[in-house]
Amino acid sequence: MRLSKKYPQPHSQVAARVIDGQAIIITPLSGEIRILNEVGTRIWELADGRHSAEQIVAILMSEYAVSRDEAERDVIEFIEGLAAKQILVLSEHP
Amino acid sequence: MNANLQPDLLQQIIARSQAQHRLYSVHWELTYRCNERCTHCYLNILPAKRRAPGELTYDECCAIIDQAAEEGALEITFSGGEVFVRRDFLSIAEHARSRRFAIRIFTNGTMITEPMADRVAALHPLRVELSVYGKDAETHDLITRIPGSFNLTMRAFRLLRERNVRLRCKTPLMRENVRQFHQLRALAESLGAEWKYDITITARDGGDRAPLRHRLTDEDLLWLMRETMDVEMWKRRLNQPLTPEHRFCGIGLSSITIDPYGEVFPCAQTRVSAGNLRKRSLREIWRHSPIWERVSQLTLNNLPACSCCPVRQLCTRCHGQAWLEDGDIRGPSSDACREAYLRRQVLREKGVM
Numbered sequence: 001m002r003l004s005k006k007y008p009q010p011h012s013q014v015a016a017r018v019i020d021g022q023a024i025i026i027t028p029l030s031g032e033i034r035i036l037n038e039v040g041t042r043i044w045e046l047a048d049g050r051h052s053a054e055q056i057v058a059i060l061m062s063e064y065a066v067s068r069d070e071a072e073r074d075v076i077e078f079i080e081g082l083a084a085k086q087i088l089v090l091s092e093h094p
Numbered sequence: 095m096n097a098n099l100q101p102d103l104l105q106q107i108i109a110r111s112q113a114q115h116r117l118y119s120v121h122w123e124l125t126y127r128c129n130e131r132c133t134h135c136y137l138n139i140l141p142a143k144r145r146a147p148g149e150l151t152y153d154e155c156c157a158i159i160d161q162a163a164e165e166g167a168l169e170i171t172f173s174g175g176e177v178f179v180r181r182d183f184l185s186i187a188e189h190a191r192s193r194r195f196a197i198r199i200f201t202n203g204t205m206i207t208e209p210m211a212d213r214v215a216a217l218h219p220l221r222v223e224l225s226v227y228g229k230d231a232e233t234h235d236l237i238t239r240i241p242g243s244f245n246l247t248m249r250a251f252r253l254l255r256e257r258n259v260r261l262r263c264k265t266p267l268m269r270e271n272v273r274q275f276h277q278l279r280a281l282a283e284s285l286g287a288e289w290k291y292d293i294t295i296t297a298r299d300g301g302d303r304a305p306l307r308h309r310l311t312d313e314d315l316l317w318l319m320r321e322t323m324d325v326e327m328w329k330r331r332l333n334q335p336l337t338p339e340h341r342f343c344g345i346g347l348s349s350i351t352i353d354p355y356g357e358v359f360p361c362a363q364t365r366v367s368a369g370n371l372r373k374r375s376l377r378e379i380w381r382h383s384p385i386w387e388r389v390s391q392l393t394l395n396n397l398p399a400c401s402c403c404p405v406r407q408l409c410t411r412c413h414g415q416a417w418l419e420d421g422d423i424r425g426p427s428s429d430a431c432r433e434a435y436l437r438r439q440v441l442r443e444k445g446v447m
Contacts, residue, residue, distance in 0.1 A: 014218075
């Protein structure tokens, strides 16, 4: 199944809060802390297991007035990057 | 549009939380019951098997966890007493996990079994911190006053390490164990744990000074400082004069301590209540208790004696300790004064001052 059809959600190990519009993510396994920027935070909020990557792209296009290609590239890159670090997990169903 | 990730920024997050009086971390003493009887403990410990009237129930704890999450807190530390004396501790911690808290657990580890270690690992804690008081059972058990406790703590290290839980070995240094400094560090390394030591032994809450018998003597402190002094760090600090707004700690800015009965304090050492969670919400206490403004004003310019002290740059005072042991939260902490003067002596010996 292509990534765009999958449903990202936070890995069970992750600690996270959105504060002042910025997602703060702590990954205990590695001890790393990340602060996401506005767009990253919005993707993080949508990565709740109920939105597919495709749906996230569509929402970002409407909220940020960007092209589909650009939105898709950034969303996929973002999700793949966090999945590789066990911050997001990908499901085939919501 | 670029959804960038940024590197580790813990200090920035905490500093921003402090500047905005935003709740970032919670230190929670879930019970004062404990299965050890440590000679130096600053709490008025209750026996483990005792019934514990008045402790927050599981449901109350979960509600508080929810409130803390909604208020934006990200880190939560579960402590005691001994947390595992509470049979519902792991369930409480699992609720915190479900609310995406970064979790730390302070424990003596003696009650951790294999199934419990599995559940601890499934919490994905930031760290589990286990207290070790000696390089061997002879010293450790003397301090806990529980024969066999050292071996059980060692077992906990092994069980958790096998499950890839990040570990810290913590040692309060006192007269009985300070000369085991290097062996303790080696022990922590052999256990696969980071080691942290602390030289602060305080009176008990309520003022009982019995633990102070175990405090390091001047001779012990001088020995320790000569062994461990980070000369370069102190040189840097001495080149940065303290400002009038200097803070010795972040009290009142972004963290709270909760006791087993719902009382909220600025920190574990400063037992001035900001309110009780059975009577008021966490949000109301955090945002409206007058305590926070009072304690956050404990900057150098509001400490009359300390602001003109010749060793203030070498001082690591605790306001709560000053209040508890010397009777004035804005006054000198006699223990901190002693330490700072001894520190100056060693820095002079090393040619820094």
